[in-house]
Amino acid sequence: MIDLPRVVITGIGLTSPNGNSLAEYRKNLLAGVSGVQPYEIRYFGKTLAGICDFDALRYQKRKEVRRGTRAGSIAVFCANETLADAGIDLETRDRNRVGIYIGTTEHGNVETEAEVFNISQYGYDCSYWSHHHNPRTVANNPAGEVTLNLGIGGPAYCLGGACAAGNLGLIQGMQMLQLGQVDLALAGGVSESIHTFGIFASFNAQGALATHADPTKASRPFDTARNGIVVAEGGALYTLERLDDALARGARIYGEVVGHSVNSDATDFVLPDSDGQNRCMRLALESAGIEPGEIDVLSTHATSTPSGDTVECRAVREVFGDEPRVHVNNTKSFIGHAMGAAGALELAGNLPSFEDGVVHATINVDDLDPECDLRGLVLNEPRRIGEVEHVMNMSFGMLGINSAVVVKKYHRG
């Protein structure tokens, strides 16, 4: 086993449909406040979405917002917020030693659809196609916009990992710190997906888009009446540092990233696979050097689709069985599926459990599906469980990509 430096989380910047800071987000997760609202988008029409209301102009000029992308604005907001939260002033740092690693489910659909609509207003004359299209749609756009905003000169790029991407950003940031390539990593995931009609139309065509008379009840993982995904936007970026660096500057430490894994089902374009998810969870536990029974909070990926939740619950049951310490929850029931940001946001909402000993619930479960009746499921109301030592966060995506991260409470001294 290679002896790699330990990596800790020292800052969190986020925007979620139900909060624009960790404190607001956590408060609403504990209070059962949803961020899902009625929404309407070109061509597709009326639907539901998790919509963020952060102030983009807090860190960007109006021209930068106009020129860039929504994903770029989300990333810039989260990057500035995470640095402020970590108490880091880049003026005192070598900006060439700062890296940015942002997971995205997809990027470019929003901007391409907008340009096609734009030229449709001019008889599809391509001379009306914007010169901004390429810089807006390149896969590194969100990370690149952060470098421009903060003058960061280190390695900065995005990781395309479908809905497993939020964990990928975190894992990449950790590895770059361990390899000594950077001294500071801003890592996580972002999503602008609610601004592409295609994602709604495609989920709808697949029979996987949620509907409900009450928007706040539409995302209901594990409920018998669940009928699909609520698409959401958002982002979360973590400040990651090597433990020694964090200790040297007296940083507050949210937790230590002790385990992770990424694997592939290799079975289907869309359908998840219990075996692949099972392997992913076991690999993450193995890399953390712990047993399943040592996980206190298990943050599920469940998206509120009839088949996806069942498949995931089977995998969780196989790995964790009846372990008494494991508590299971789900964040999408509050905010919908934030795609590339999902993994990063879902982990963030659970990290305060290290301090308050409370597990936030899975809301909207009125009639628990027997196939999703996992031991330790925290339903509808948060539960105080006392000391929390390990949080495990799972994120899965299309084409069979699975990711898991294990974060451990940091004990000083």
Added chain:
Amino acid sequence: MTPEEVVVAIKDIIQTIAPDEEVDGLDMNERLRDQIELDSMDFLDIVMELRKLYGVQVPEEDYKELGTLQGCVDYLGPKLADKELHCASRA
């Protein structure tokens, strides 16, 4: 469009493209890029807005004619003479 309206039209486009800039006090003869923050991408936006709003095509070799407000009036005046003023920022 009168020459005065051409100035209004150009200032309005600039305001849309560079919303953080103050355009009211722009000097007619000083280079626009020396007065406000405008880069080459912004300049392409100006040309695009002229095309969209007024159907005016500005070939690349003529971009230099649009360096100042007075240059815009001189170059665009004849092309916009029979066009109605639109204000993009208020559209």
